[in-house]
Amino acid sequence: MNIGILTGGGDCPGLNAVIRAVVRKAEKHYGSTVFGFHDGWKGILDERYEKLTIERMRGTLPRGGTILGTTRDHPYMFEGGTDTVTRVLADLDIDSVIVVGGEGTLSCALQLQNDGVANVIGVPKTIDNDIGATEMTFGFSTAVDIATEAIDRLHTTAESHDRIMIAEVMGRHVGHIAAWAGMAGGATMVLIPEEKFNIKNVAESLIRRHDAGRYASVVVIAEGALPEEGTMELREPTVDQYGHQRLGGISNIIAEEIEKRTGFETRVTVLGHVQRGGSPNPFDRVLGTRLGVAAIDAAHNRKYGEMVALQNGDIVTVSLEKAVGSLKTVSSEFWDTAKNFFA
Numbered sequence: 001m002n003i004g005i006l007t008g009g010g011d012c013p014g015l016n017a018v019i020r021a022v023v024r025k026a027e028k029h030y031g032s033t034v035f036g037f038h039d040g041w042k043g044i045l046d047e048r049y050e051k052l053t054i055e056r057m058r059g060t061l062p063r064g065g066t067i068l069g070t071t072r073d074h075p076y077m078f079e080g081g082t083d084t085v086t087r088v089l090a091d092l093d094i095d096s097v098i099v100v101g102g103e104g105t106l107s108c109a110l111q112l113q114n115d116g117v118a119n120v121i122g123v124p125k126t127i128d129n130d131i132g133a134t135e136m137t138f139g140f141s142t143a144v145d146i147a148t149e150a151i152d153r154l155h156t157t158a159e160s161h162d163r164i165m166i167a168e169v170m171g172r173h174v175g176h177i178a179a180w181a182g183m184a185g186g187a188t189m190v191l192i193p194e195e196k197f198n199i200k201n202v203a204e205s206l207i208r209r210h211d212a213g214r215y216a217s218v219v220v221i222a223e224g225a226l227p228e229e230g231t232m233e234l235r236e237p238t239v240d241q242y243g244h245q246r247l248g249g250i251s252n253i254i255a256e257e258i259e260k261r262t263g264f265e266t267r268v269t270v271l272g273h274v275q276r277g278g279s280p281n282p283f284d285r286v287l288g289t290r291l292g293v294a295a296i297d298a299a300h301n302r303k304y305g306e307m308v309a310l311q312n313g314d315i316v317t318v319s320l321e322k323a324v325g326s327l328k329t330v331s332s333e334f335w336d337t338a339k340n341f342f343a
């Protein structure tokens with residue numbers, strides 16, 4: 001059997017672990033051939049691909065990024081795009097395509113499946129950890145490691161200077177990275193998209209903490225955090241060619257406001273893509289490997305329109321429909337626990 005694989009959307013640590021696992025089981029166990037398409041769906045549309053082998057995948061497990069490249073391009077963006085996909089897959093005699101992506105890429109995969117364009121198997125990926133129907137996405141744990149280390153480092157310099165330090169982390173719709181790294185790093189306060197913040201309350205809490213004799217504060221802010229309506233002006237984010245909002249930098253505005261309201265010197269660190277680059281940690285290598293093996297099994301069992309997922313510690317398959325239907329937000333149980341430690 002011939003199987004295709006592509007990676008779409010933003011990259012994240014662990015993508016190569018998935019590709020390597022797919023290729024390994026395909027070649028060794030099923031004797032099938034894996035075609036790796038370059039730069040997401042664009043690789044199918046432009047007929048740019050390579051035959052992946054165990055040999056080709058050597059040394060890729062600890063490598064960040066994706067050896068296949070990735071874009072947000074998809075077949076519905078181009079005139080005749082879906083026909084091209086059907087033709088190219090038929091020419092290569094490809095039975096199904098393993099699509100490794102986030103919410104946008106997986107929604108598109110579902111549409112292609114429903115429109116009868118291609119048979120797809122989904123693999124969830126994103127450092128934001130916001131995909132429904134899976135307990136965790138690979139890449140998230142590595143991003144939390146990086147953010148936690150940054151918070152640890154900010155504590156000591158914050159204390160030396162008695163400053164307020166702001167650490168801005170990724171998380172456009174949800175605050176999993178901020179909540180986890182904030183809890184692990186002992187942050188003074190965490191702001192996440194799930195709960196709008198009131199800048200007056202934020203400033204007052206920080207003043208109270210300092211009045212009680214505490215030195216320095218580290219505030220963790222998810223890039224998608226939003227103020228309560230009418231309490232503070234934020235600038236409109238710019239939008240890229242795919243209509244994808246470019247976030248990042250919100251904390252500069254919040255920092256100015258905090259400094260003005262508290263009188264404490266406030267400095268900002270925007271972690272940005274540092275959280276997405278570099279080597280996956282062991283957890284993400286293992287999760288990526290397990291999902292990759294499950295994906296090639298699902299392809300051979302013709303579980304089209306399904307996504308592999310982590311549930312109760314086991315890898316299972318769920319319908320893509322269910323997976324992309326809703327975002328996984330920070331649970332109220334987690335958030336209530338986290339809030340016990342806020343100023």
Ligand code: F6P
Nearest residue numbers: 010102126127128170171172247
């Ligand atoms: O969706 C994952 C994510 O890492 C977001 O947290 C972030 O806003 C976005 O990707 C950045 O995407 P890009 O690299 O395209 O700017």
